[in-house]
Amino acid sequence: MSLEKTRQHYDIAVLGAGPAGSSAALQAAKLGRSVCLIDRNAKVGSPVRCGEGIGYHSFIRHAGNRLDWTLNRIRQSIMVSPSGIKVTIGNIDESYILDREAMDSGLAAEAAQAGADLVLSTPIVAVKRTAGGTYECRSPERTFDAACVIIADGVESRLARSLGWNTALSLGDVESCAFCRVTSPLIDQDACVFFTGSTVAPGGYAWIFPRGKGDANVGLGIIGTQSGPGKARECLERFIDRELPGARVREKHCGGVPVGKWVRPLVRDGAMLAGDAARQVNSISGAGIHYSLYAGNLAGTIAAGSFSANGSIDYNKLRRYEAEWKKTYGKQQDRSYSLKEFVMKTDDAFLDRVASSLAKEPPDRLNYLRVFMRTFAGRPLLLLKAMKLFG
Numbered sequence: 496m497s498l499e500k501t502r503q504h505y506d507i508a509v510l511g512a513g514p515a516g517s518s519a520a521l522q523a524a525k526l527g528r529s530v531c532l533i534d535r536n537a538k539v540g541s542p543v544r545c546g547e548g549i550g551y552h553s554f555i556r557h558a559g560n561r562l563d564w565t566l567n568r569i570r571q572s573i574m575v576s577p578s579g580i581k582v583t584i585g586n587i588d589e590s591y592i593l594d595r596e597a598m599d600s601g602l603a604a605e606a607a608q609a610g611a612d613l614v615l616s617t618p619i620v621a622v623k624r625t626a627g628g629t630y631e632c633r634s635p636e637r638t639f640d641a642a643c644v645i646i647a648d649g650v651e652s653r654l655a656r657s658l659g660w661n662t663a664l665s666l667g668d669v670e671s672c673a674f675c676r677v678t679s680p681l682i683d684q685d686a687c688v689f690f691t692g693s694t695v696a697p698g699g700y701a702w703i704f705p706r707g708k709g710d711a712n713v714g715l716g717i718i719g720t721q722s723g724p725g726k727a728r729e730c731l732e733r734f735i736d737r738e739l740p741g742a743r744v745r746e747k748h749c750g751g752v753p754v755g756k757w758v759r760p761l762v763r764d765g766a767m768l769a770g771d772a773a774r775q776v777n778s779i780s781g782a783g784i785h786y787s788l789y790a791g792n793l794a795g796t797i798a799a800g801s802f803s804a805n806g807s808i809d810y811n812k813l814r815r816y817e818a819e820w821k822k823t824y825g826k827q828q829d830r831s832y833s834l835k836e837f838v839m840k841t842d843d844a845f846l847d848r849v850a851s852s853l854a855k856e857p858p859d860r861l862n863y864l865r866v867f868m869r870t871f872a873g874r875p876l877l878l879l880k881a882m883k884l885f886g
């Protein structure tokens with residue numbers, strides 16, 4: 496192969512074609528920059544490593560009217576406490592269970608249609624800033640040069656380390672997850688069900704998210720400090736035997752969810768971090784899809800707008816990405832981190848007490864804010880943070 500074919504030059508290289516990377520590439524390509532969107536996998540969006548749940552407002556805000564990316568509409572949540580007290584939360588905006596395969600592959604295809612080069616089966620092994628200030632992104636067979644690099648390689652966040660970021664997660668800031676697809680007539684197709692408790696999922700929760708037609712994503716996350724080799728998988732098997740006996744179980748996977756603080760800074764020179772790679776995830780719920788869609792979109796838009804007519808890039812303009820992120824979701828994530836810190840110190844008896852008082856309320860009056868108010872009752876600072884989360 497000639498050198499020309501193995502070395503290509505772009506304005507912007509986006510590393511990772513998850514929701515963050517594809518949104519970034521889509522925006523940057525739409526704004527006229529030359530963009531490559533690179534993923535190590537042969538197929539975007541597969542295998543799915545996600546519960547696929549997203550709130551209605553988050554979906555509409557970040558995905559617009561692409562309802563073909565959704566599988567099921569959910570109208571209530573059920574929380575099950577450690578001793579089995581059920582709290583039905585009926586006063587919620589509906590939420591969706593997504594088809595992540597359709598969403599991720601759809602977003603990458605939109606980026607390609609907008610002009611980005613979609614490069615698959617290409618693991619980037621290192622990113623280096625050259626003496627000339629450009630970024631060299633190397634895979635075993637090809638090298639991509641770019642004035643700006645957007646790193647969106649997910650929870651592992653290895654590529655950021657090549658550029659000096661410390662993205663290592665402490666055990667208290669990562670959930671170790673096991674999850675699978677399950678078919679069972681016992682699945683309530685209208686509700687997302689969450690289970691807490693030190694025997695179900697220490698420091699985390701188990702979930703059943705119905706995908707329709709008897710199917711569900713079932714999984715659980717255990718906080719790193721209480722996890723160990725094979726523990727999440729064992730807990731999941733026990734959980735399914737107990738809650739969904741006789742279910743057909745397939746596509747078992749393990750994975751991590753970062754539940755720490757978002758990485759600071761988000762921009763170094765011409766390099767930007769987005770999505771799980773930047774730890775842009777809700778620390779309490781572990782939800783990151785909407786943050787990734789937003790962050791990718793923002794990073795791509797700001798990167799594209801930071802080039803001057805002669806093709807040079809202004810690093811000062813790139814830094815607007817961090818300021819905008821902080822304003823829109825960063826502060827919210829900081830609040831959810833403080834709330835998570837408190838919840839981590841509670842025990843099963845506390846969760847049972849909260850559940851037993853909430854269970855007395857009519858489901859149609861219960862919403863998430865009320866649940867949070869009850870959880871943080873008597874702790875004014877945390878109450879304020881909880882209220883701001885919903886404000």
Ligand SMILES: Cc1cc2nc3c(=O)[nH]c(=O)nc-3n(C[C@H](O)[C@H](O)[C@H](O)COP(=O)(O)OP(=O)(O)OC[C@H]3O[C@@H](n4cnc5c(N)ncnc54)[C@H](O)[C@@H]3O)c2cc1C
Binds near residue numbers: 511672776784
């Ligand atoms: C078990 C589980 C359940 C979850 N459930 C939910 C949920 O219900 N709702 C919710 O909102 N969030 C959920 N999340 C979180 C959500 O999945 C993530 O926040 C979201 O996928 C992050 O998007 P991203 O684009 O940053 O990263 P990813 O979606 O992880 O995409 C990263 C991409 O980078 C590619 N890549 C990695 N390294 C390289 C490399 N070296 N070279 C090239 N390509 C590379 C990968 O192949 C991948 O395609 C869940 C996560 C897990 C693990």
